[in-house]
Amino acid sequence: MNQLSLLGLISLVVRRDLVLAMRRRADVLTTLIFFVMVVSLFPLGVGPEMEMLRKMAPGLVWVSALLASMLSLGRMFSADYLDGTLEQMMLAPQSLAIVVLSKILAHWMVSGFPLVIIAPVLGMQFDMSAQALWVLMITLLLGTPILSVIGAAGAALTLGLRGGGALVSLLVLPLCIPVLIFGAGAVESVVSGINAGSNLALLGAILVMALAFMPWITAHALRISLE
Amino acid sequence: MVPWFSWSAAIFFVAGLYLGFFVAPTDVQQGEAYRIMFIHVPASILSMFIYLVMAGYAALGLIFNTRLSSMMASALAPTGALLAFLSLWTGALWGKPMWGSWWVWDARLTSELILLFLYIGFIALHASIEDPRRADRASALLAIIGSVNVPIIYFSVQWWNTLHQGATIKFTGTSMHEVMQQGLLAMLLAVWLYAIAMTLIRVRSIILERESKTQWVAELIEVKR
Numbered sequence: 001m002n003q004l005s006l007l008g009l010i011s012l013v014v015r016r017d018l019v020l021a022m023r024r025r026a027d028v029l030t031t032l033i034f035f036v037m038v039v040s041l042f043p044l045g046v047g048p049e050m051e052m053l054r055k056m057a058p059g060l061v062w063v064s065a066l067l068a069s070m071l072s073l074g075r076m077f078s079a080d081y082l083d084g085t086l087e088q089m090m091l092a093p094q095s096l097a098i099v100v101l102s103k104i105l106a107h108w109m110v111s112g113f114p115l116v117i118i119a120p121v122l123g124m125q126f127d128m129s130a131q132a133l134w135v136l137m138i139t140l141l142l143g144t145p146i147l148s149v150i151g152a153a154g155a156a157l158t159l160g161l162r163g164g165g166a167l168v169s170l171l172v173l174p175l176c177i178p179v180l181i182f183g184a185g186a187v188e189s190v191v192s193g194i195n196a197g198s199n200l201a202l203l204g205a206i207l208v209m210a211l212a213f214m215p216w217i218t219a220h221a222l223r224i225s226l227e
Numbered sequence: 228m229v230p231w232f233s234w235s236a237a238i239f240f241v242a243g244l245y246l247g248f249f250v251a252p253t254d255v256q257q258g259e260a261y262r263i264m265f266i267h268v269p270a271s272i273l274s275m276f277i278y279l280v281m282a283g284y285a286a287l288g289l290i291f292n293t294r295l296s297s298m299m300a301s302a303l304a305p306t307g308a309l310l311a312f313l314s315l316w317t318g319a320l321w322g323k324p325m326w327g328s329w330w331v332w333d334a335r336l337t338s339e340l341i342l343l344f345l346y347i348g349f350i351a352l353h354a355s356i357e358d359p360r361r362a363d364r365a366s367a368l369l370a371i372i373g374s375v376n377v378p379i380i381y382f383s384v385q386w387w388n389t390l391h392q393g394a395t396i397k398f399t400g401t402s403m404h405e406v407m408q409q410g411l412l413a414m415l416l417a418v419w420l421y422a423i424a425m426t427l428i429r430v431r432s433i434i435l436e437r438e439s440k441t442q443w444v445a446e447l448i449e450v451k452r
Binding site: 137153157158161162169170171173174175217220221224225227 | 341345354355361373
């Protein structure tokens with residue numbers, strides 16, 4: 001067997017997961033449509049006053065993104081678990097943590113990145129300023145990978161359990177609260193005319209920390225779930 | 228060991244409550260309502276401390292594969308959750324006359340609420356996995372991930388300038404009345420001993436449950452009866 005470089009391994013797994021996701025496009029679209037629908041539910045629920053909605057918009061978009069990303073977590077490992085691919089990955093000589101990292105990357109590309117793209121359109125519905133929309137995109141770009149990374153650990157821990165979907169949310173949501181606070185906080189500070197730098201820096205710091213530790217923890221969780 | 232801890236917990240409980248509610252003088256700023264602190268403060272301290280102990284036991288169980296430490300971790304969780312809930316509840320009761328509202332979205336309250344959610348998540352994950360070995364190890368990992376939150380709660384009053392007041396008792400001396408301090412210490416000890424007693428009782432039943440197929444359990448007098 002020829003030697004596989006680190007980047008080669010990552011691109012191999014990412015490409016495989018992307019191809020699989022493209023074969024089942026409906027799954028990808030459900031997350032996106034769920035996001036759009038939840039955001040549009042809020043004006044119906046709290047009334048259409050523009051003044052209030054403009055104030056709520058950052059938090060609202062962020063909460064919806066958080067919920068939407070919970071929705072797709074169960075799928076991250078379950079298909080591979082059911083057809084035995086996951087066990088093969090575990091047996092492979094390459095590091096499981098790197099495989100997990102690339103799976104997370106692929107998962108983010110199909111479920112997190114579309115949210116980032118569609119968010120400005122939703123923000124416009126709430127009459128957000130152009131500057132706030134930019135910051136909203138940046139925070140989501142930094143934040144959604146964190147949600148995927150933390151969510152991966154939850155998905156790995158609950159792999160193959162009954163009622164796994166609700167349980168994942170119960171485990172992962174408390175851990176995601178800081179991301180929500182800083183993400184929505186950055187947008188709100190721009191809206192009220194303060195520099196968003198500190199919130200963005202904290203968000204970036206969480207991303208780096210999570211990327212460094214969580215794949216390793218997730219790999220460990222997978223080993224526990226599959227032993 | 229259980230009767231020792233339970234009885235001493237009961238004694239300190241009575242002493243602490245007596246000191247707190249009858250002997251300690253009324254506070255200048257906060258009036259009588261401050262007395263809820265005698266329950267609130269020990270419950271909050273212990274809820275954080277138990278989480279750390281639980282995560283420590285969980286880590287031990289994960290690393291060295293010792294069965295008893297995993298059992299201890301799962302025995303600690305309900306007590307910790309109860310204390311976290313008590314701390315939020317008494318905090319709400321205190322907040323109503325002091326701040327004028329039951330709940331304020333401030334950093335410390337929110338992070339204590341997250342701590343309660345973490346406890347619930349730990350218990351839920353443990354309960355939903357059938358195989359006890361896997362349940363132990365999976366929830367151990369979760370406990371370790373969640374332990375990041377405890378320092379955040381502890382330092383939240385210093386990091387963010389919030390409504391929740393900072394610690395009054397410091398190692399360098401205290402601004403508190405002596406009797407108040409004694410009452411608080413007695414209550415802290417009481418809650419501490421209570422937590423130990425409850426955990427020991429719970430770990431005993433967990434051991435009996437898991438070892439129910441073995442010879443030595445079958446030979447116990449209580450089981451034979």
